[in-house]
Amino acid sequence: MISFYLEATSGLPAYLQIARQVEHAIRLGRLGPGDQLPSVREVVAELAINPNTVQKAYRDLEMRGLIDSWQGRGTFVRQGVGLERSSVHVAFQRKLRRWLTEATAAGLDREDVVALFDSAVHELFVEGVA
Secondary structure, three states: OOOOOOOOOOOOOHHHHHHHHHHHHHHOOOOOOOOEEOOHHHHHHHHOOOHHHHHHHHHHHHHOOOEEEEOOOEEEEOOOOOOOOOHHHHHHHHHHHHHHHHHHHOOOOHHHHHHHHHHHHHHHHOOOOO
16 A cells, blocks of 8 residues: 655645655556556545545556546556566666765765756756767
């Protein structure tokens, strides 16, 4: 089961943070087809937010074909989506953690690390600079 968190300084609305956390969990193989998401009521109790926020996140995920909601049964990761947690994921996560450890040891804070990472992702995937 996934446990949600909100970052007030992220600049993203709460519903997008929730939706992104679900999408990332699916992409990383932490949630797989058929896995149940927490109920709206459970998320509201955990995060102390408005139920409409959770419903909006779940609606967004459903419209994108990642989850299915069934009245009275719950919300589940859609069959046919998700990845097995592969050795490639594990290896790169290990490398990334080492890099993060080095970055913080060098004095970079969270915002510095995020800015560096976002910049590198943008350069590679948008500008095509390797």
